[in-house]
Amino acid sequence: MKDYPDKMTREQARRFGDDVLNIVGQIPRGRVTTYGIIAALAGWPSHARMVGRTLRYTPGAEAMPCHRVVNSVGRTAPGWAFQRTLLEREGVTFRPNGHVDMSRHLWQPQ
């Protein structure tokens, strides 16, 4: 029972990238969302990892509030400690274990 889409075509991958950036741009200040949620909103639920790759390697992603994207348990991106500072600046609180307090800041569109 295949419950995920087939492999992306070049065109679909391009559109996926655009959608990811558009969605990231909609995350409100002081809120965060996850790679999985973004992938699902873009129409490819099983591509959470590709969302991360897009943000990491797409030129121009730095101009987006990509620091508001964390993994499903609120962990910040590996190798980017400054992300925490950026989030704290806009009021995002962290738990003792170093994860974002998701119950308080998780955002998802209607």
Add this chain to the structure above:
DNA sequence: TGCTTGACAGAAG
């Protein structure tokens, strides 16, 4: 063509 790498997710212990 086949194996390895990840800004991931979720379950198990």
Add this chain to the structure above:
DNA sequence: CCTTCTGCCAAGC
């Protein structure tokens, strides 16, 4: 809460 493992899938080599 943390570690480990499995599933996932485009990219790199």
